[in-house]
Amino acid sequence: MKRVVFNQKGGVGKSTISANLAAQSARQGFRTLLVDLDAQGNSTHYCGVDINDDGLTVADMFKQVAGWFAKPEPPTAFIRPTAYNGLFVLPAHPSLADLERELENRYKMFKLKETLAELEDQFDRVYIDTPPNFNFYSKAALIAADSFLVPFDCDDFSIQAIDRLLQNVLELRADHNPSLQFEGIVINQFNAQAKLPVELIGALKAKSLPVFEQKIHSTVKVKESHSKRTPLPFLAPSHKVSLQFAKLWEELEKAETTSK
Template sequence: MRRVIFNQKGGVGKSTITCNLAAISAMEGKRTLVIDLDIQGNATQYLLGQKVKDSDKTIAHFFKGCLSLSLFGGPAAGIQDLIHESPFPNLFVLPSHPELEPLQGRLESRYKIFKLKEELDKLEDFDEIYIDTPPVLNFYSQSALIAANKCLIPFDCDTFAREALYTLMQTLSEVRADHNANLEIEGIIVNQFQAQARLPRQLVEELIAEGLPMLNSKISPSVKVRESHTESQPLVHYAPNHKLTNEFRELHIEIHS
């Protein structure tokens, strides 16, 4: 199963949700891979404890190989040898790198948008793949949406996020129509949810009434998230009995039920 976590709005918790769901899958014994397509590399740092300096050991090397195929012939670089083992059992990372930025225009002009899907179709070693994306609809996020089976949408409760959500749903409809008819919108994850505040509850109720695919599980705000980032430990390892960790467990159960 390949899941992409995507929203065109920044700061909604994509990397945090990606890494914590992946860590739970890995803890359950599933061989799990996180692919970091965000140039910022937050998921990479969260799971590996540092960003990877050598671009020949990251997803950037794979995309450079796609361009080399056009220039010199021969097979493009595969991703199998670029995958890093994390400190956590069953959890692996295909890291991001800043070199993704200058590659983007060349990849677009040569229409390499399906290369990630083609490569992942050949990858048989993993039970679960989670793809973290940049907070914009660009070559890398489109590649992820084309390669994925399911899409999770993080959402934080404010008016601007609501307007961005409508745009995002239209974007996903276009991706499904043009490139990936099998992409399933698995649901919208309400992040930073304050259950005692009136506005978030009202906003969620209105979105449900509009027929948007809101998931029942919600993620509360907590300083534990920042602490786990600092320690480079997903919550299931850093604070296994914390309320927030249990919310991620409930979310994991819901999307796998």
């Protein structure tokens, strides 16, 4: 199963959700790959991998498929183990930003799909973190994936962007990946005591959009896990937000099983 976490709006928790769902997957015994396509490398950093070291990264993978490597490497050469059993990262690199135009001009959007297909027997689950815009890397991820989910941070501007996001993704699905499934919207940074989040969730449901039952609440523990570069399922498995990620992961797994 290859799943994309995508929203065109920044600051909604894509990297946090991607890394913690991947960590929960690994903690449940699934050999899990986290692919980081954002040049900022937040999910790479979160999982304890240094994007500025000398190791190979997803940027090198794209350079190779574009024909810029004299000696081709197997897809596994670009993957790093983490300190957490079962969790692996295909790390980002700042040079992704510089590569984008050249890759787009050469129409290499299908190369991520081809690479992940070669790795299919290596991993049980793949989570893909994307940049906060509908660019080459987001499109490559959506073409490569089986499904996508959308983080929503209970901001009025976020709900205005949902329709545009879905229009973009569904058009790409029609053209390039007809089997891509929209799994639903993840409510992130939820404050149960505030009136606006409840109203906004009601507005999403009124649009007949799928919204996951499990919400991710606001907590300083998330920031602590960022600073310690340790996803919550490994840092504090019994914390309430770790349990929320566990329940969200179970909801995703149940939906996947039901759809088969």
